Amino acid sequence: MAHSGSLIHFSGHQYLRNRLVLSILSGKHVRVDKIRSEDKNPGLRDFEISLLRLLEKVTNGTIIEISVTGTAILLKPGIILGGPVSHECPLSRSIGYFLEPIIMLAPFAKKPLQLTLRGITTDDHDLSVDLIRTVSLPHVQLFGISDGLELRIKKRGSPPSGGGEIQFLCPVVKQVKTLNFIEPGKIKRIRGIAHAVRVNPQFSNRMIEASRSVLNRYIPDIYLYSDVYKGEESGKSPGYALSLLAESTTSAIHCSEAVSQPGVPPEDIALHATRALLDEIKQGGCVDRKHQTLVLLMMVLGSEDVGRCRMGPPTLRTIQFLRDVKDFFGTSFKIVPAEPSDASSTELVYSCYGSGYDNVSRRLA
Amino acid sequence: LHSRKNRQKDWMKLIYSSSLTPSQILQDEKAANHEDDEADDDDDDFFKLQKGSILDDEHIDMTKDILTTDDLKAWGDEEMLDSIRGLFITGSHDAAEGEA
Numbered sequence: 040m041a042h043s044g045s046l047i048h049f050s051g052h053q054y055l056r057n058r059l060v061l062s063i064l065s066g067k068h069v070r071v072d073k074i075r076s077e078d079k080n081p082g083l084r085d086f087e088i089s090l091l092r093l094l095e096k097v098t099n100g101t102i103i104e105i106s107v108t109g110t111a112i113l114l115k116p117g118i119i120l121g122g123p124v125s126h127e128c129p130l131s132r133s134i135g136y137f138l139e140p141i142i143m144l145a146p147f148a149k150k151p152l153q154l155t156l157r158g159i160t161t162d163d164h165d166l167s168v169d170l171i172r173t174v175s176l177p178h179v180q181l182f183g184i185s186d187g188l189e190l191r192i193k194k195r196g197s198p199p200s201g202g203g204e205i206q207f208l209c210p211v212v213k214q215v216k217t218l219n220f221i222e223p224g225k226i227k228r229i230r231g232i233a234h235a236v237r238v239n240p241q242f243s244n245r246m247i248e249a250s251r252s253v254l255n256r257y258i259p260d261i262y263l264y265s266d267v268y269k270g271e272e273s274g275k276s277p278g279y280a281l282s283l284l285a286e287s288t289t290s291a292i293h294c295s296e297a298v299s300q301p302g303v304p305p306e307d308i309a310l311h312a313t314r315a316l317l318d319e320i321k322q323g324g325c326v327d328r329k330h331q332t333l334v335l336l337m338m339v340l341g342s343e344d345v346g347r348c349r350m351g352p353p354t355l356r357t358i359q360f361l362r363d364v365k366d367f368f369g370t371s372f373k374i375v376p377a378e379p380s381d382a383s384s385t386e387l388v389y390s391c392y393g394s395g396y397d398n399v400s401r402r403l404a
Numbered sequence: 405l406h407s408r409k410n411r412q413k414d415w416m417k418l419i420y421s422s423s424l425t426p427s428q429i430l431q432d433e434k435a436a437n438h439e440d441d442e443a444d445d446d447d448d449d450f451f452k453l454q455k456g457s458i459l460d461d462e463h464i465d466m467t468k469d470i471l472t473t474d475d476l477k478a479w480g481d482e483e484m485l486d487s488i489r490g491l492f493i494t495g496s497h498d499a500a501e502g503e504a
Contacts, residue, residue, distance in 0.1 A: 055465055139467060164466035225493040256485065257492045288493060296468070307473075314476035321488050329467050353415065354469065358426035361419050374415040382412060 046070055047366050054359050055087060056140045057332060059094060061367040063101070063116040063144055064340070064396070072111040082109025086132040093126045093137055097144065097152065118400040121148030121211065128158030130201050135165030138207060142175060143336055145209035146184045149400040152209045160196045160203035161234075161280045163298050166329060168192050168205050169232045169266075169282040174294045178330050182337045183216035184209070195236050195268045197278025197299075213398050218338050218346040220325045221377070221388060224289030229254055229316075231263035233309075235279035238299075240267065246281045246309035253313045279305060281312040291325040322351035323386045324377075331357040339370045341393030349377050349388050368394050 049058055050073040062069035075081050083091075083105065091103050091112070100117025128137050134156045145152040161167035166175060172190040179188060187210040196203025231250060235242040243265035254261050263283075268274075284294040297312035299305070319327050326334045331350055335357065338346040353361065353374075365371050370391050377386040418429050478484050489495035 053465065135467065136465075163470075164464070164468060166467050225495070226491055227493045253479075253485070257489065258494050311471075311473060311476065314479035315471050317479055317485070317488060318471065318476060320491055323491070328469060353419070355426045355430055356467070358419055358429055365420065371420055372416075374419070376412055387415065 048072075052083075052087070054356065054363065056090065056136075057356075057360050058363055059090070059114060060140045060143045060336070061363055062114050063094065063098060063119065064147065065367040066116055066399075067367055068113065068115045070111070070113045072106075074110045074112070076108075076110045083112070084131065085129045086136060089126075089129050090137055090140070093124075093141070094144075096124045096126060097121065097141065097148070097154070099149075119144050119148040120400070121145065121150040121152040121209075123153045123155075125155040126157070128156055128201075130159060130199060133159040133162040133165050133198070134168055134203065134205055135162070135171060138168070138171055138205075139166060139175075139333075141207065142171070142179060142209070143333065145207075146179070146182075146212045146215065147340075147396075147398045147400060148209075148211050151187060151211055152207065154207040154209075155204065156207070157201070157204045158196060159198050159201040160192065160194075160205065160274070161278070161296075161298055162198050167280065167282060167296055167298075168203070169234075169280075170284075170294050170296055170329075173230070173232070173282070174284055174292050174327075175330060175333065177290070177292060178326065178333055179337070181216075181218055181220065181334070182341070184212050186210055194272045194274055195234060196274035197236055197276040200275035202275035211398060211401050213401060214342050214396065215337050215340050217341045217344040217393055218334070218348055220289075220291070221347055221349040222289045223291050223323055223325050223349060223386075224287035226258065226285045226293075226320060227288050228260040228262075229258065229283065229285045230261075231281060231283040231312075232266050233263060233279070233281045234266040234268065235305075236268050236273035237277035238279055240265075242279045242305040243267075245305040246279070246312075249306040249309035250281060250283065250313045253310070253317075279308070281309050283312050283316045285316060285320055287325075289325070293319040293322070293327040294329065295319055323384075324350040326350045328354050332360045335360065335364070335372070335389065335391075338372075338389070338391055339364055339368055339394055340396035343393055343395035345390055346393055347388055347390040349386055352385050352387060370394055 046068040049071045052074045098117045099120040102115040104113040128134050189208040191206040193204040233243040233246045247263040278299045280298040282296045286292050295312050295315035297308045372389050372391045374387050374389050377388045378384040
């Protein structure tokens, strides 16, 4: 690879996932030190080590060195291999933590990836498998990665004991398409998935009813689906959640989610998810806050043309991601107000010149 | 309207040529928005995420934003709910944002 050998250096455990992804895609080595070095329990956590192992499995020739204390790592990326991979996710993080970076890598593998992950399918920290299936994958499709792209939820697994299982299938591409997505359109439909495992199945319906009581005022096209999993398929712990998405006339998707908490009735969980969805819709733009980095990354990898996308203001993670992208790919974005004449609008247009990223692994095939 | 002018920040400069941490950049914005709200009471006082105090170190690598029930309390208000009607296909009248 053209850039192999060059080394990029970071400190701290923050943003580790994105940095590992950028390293593997760019072929640049990455060194991260001072990982929780001040913490009373210093070094990498079990989920971070597990993620490194997973990255080793989906690539070939990757060298990972971890210091004795676990406070520093060095990653020399190999090629993205793909093929059948199976991984047990620790119960400290949900499957989403592991799947989000994999989605960024898998299209550039040598062979189509068939990944089986086991663990917690929905939690408060990362995207649930429902949102990844219904929202993240359509975002990936915007870039021409679609035939054979699929996520199957075989078993659900709530925290703390998990027991869920998913299968992620991803095709390989040579290059990703340039994005030009600046028309947010108007919300035309709302979809949702309510699930309740190992608790009273009526909880799903109670969540749906509570959510509808707020959403019905806006549009008639609302379909909230109660997803039923029984026996083995419902995992090892009780739990329930509501995932919502709003789709616009131009296929812009905004999403939200709320997960059961002890002592909180399902109605309140549903209300939380519903209000979070409205909050997301209010942000405007064509891509919601949780998917900013995924879309921006694919824009960087796009063919050598100017890609544009309208979004709300960058999140904390996005700001750091933009800086990291510049370190790895040398690409910086032009970020300008979407409505320069309207001072109350916070929407922005992000544009960049695609790096013309070529799937090197595939070419070796 | 002129009082809101400082809301349009130079994101490129903040991101690429300042040494502020991401949370400093966003805190700065919240502070600016707050001033604004005081200057102009008609302004939507929607979601002031009261999380500015979260230090970078405590932040774990996660994708979802933590929105507390308090952050979303504003959505209990009918006026607030009506304010985004324009973003739906059924909303006819002019809304602040998202006009086609």
